[in-house]
Amino acid sequence: MESLKLEKVIKQFGDKTAVNELSLEVGVGEIYGLLGANGAGKTTTMRMVLGLIYPDGGSIRYNGKPHSDELRQIVGYLPEERGLYPKVKVSEQLSYLAQLRGMSRKDADKSIRYWLERFEVPEYYEKRIEELSKGNQQKIGFIAAVVHKPQILILDEAFSGLDPVNVELLKATVKELRDQGTSILFSTHRMEHVEELCRNITIMHRSNPIVQGSLKEIKSRYPREQVALGTTSEVTGLENIPCVTKVTIQEQGGYLINISDVSAAQQILQIAMQQSVVEKFELKEPTLNQIFIKEVGESHE
């Protein structure tokens, strides 16, 4: 069952189309990746899902129902730009937000203490936002999004500005929420996070959904164009094999070989075996980053 369903959603600002006929479904307990270069229409899509702006066409349904006053209770949001008041105490701010989204003061306080404990910062309860580092403010922003236990969670660049330890902490939390049945719409420029977290994705390009489907199925649509080769000694002549377009010697040893046709892989293996002992031979599937660059035509980092 899907908890969030977009059908042919359109948004225009004047004569500029920001989102053009976007359809997607996020299932219960699923993390769905929304990708695209700057200005592709991701934030506009998320703002429509949150009911902050309205579509000019198409429909958005939550658990099968249209937008209603209930929305603020079932949806949680981590805005890309931080929306917390610097002078207000963390506990007061989070409690206010949780109550705004339908929680009692008592339940809100319980949830706030749980999350501060979970993120190993119980002492922030009494701190003001401005006293915290940027990364720790981001963590409080994350708590603000989940404090009221939303069914649908919208995460726009949720891990930006965090150190690697905190990225892991938040990733684990997102997976935990997924396992508890939360539907998560996840937007990021970090392809490795999408590879790790998302089952289905949409890549948007200039307002249009250009690639959609499960990561696995999308990857199978693209040819395997790289061979990773590990050998005990040097191998010569790889670059002379037909359809080999580039040979890169890797820092950690071995070769990464770009091919324009999969037939070259067999010959690479033969030549390598004639000259050395082959320790590793892998015909690599394309990374999401490679697919993104191919489709969108620019680096996404």
Ligand SMILES: Nc1ncnc2c1ncn2[C@@H]1O[C@H](COP(=O)(O)OP(=O)(O)OP(=O)(O)O)[C@@H](O)[C@H]1O
């Ligand atoms: N309020 C607005 N008024 C006019 N144009 C807007 C408005 N909001 C967004 N746009 C335009 O809509 C397009 C999509 O913007 P959006 O912010 O959704 O992109 P994005 O994919 O989130 O980009 P980024 O990765 O940079 O956050 C852009 O061309 C943007 O300039």
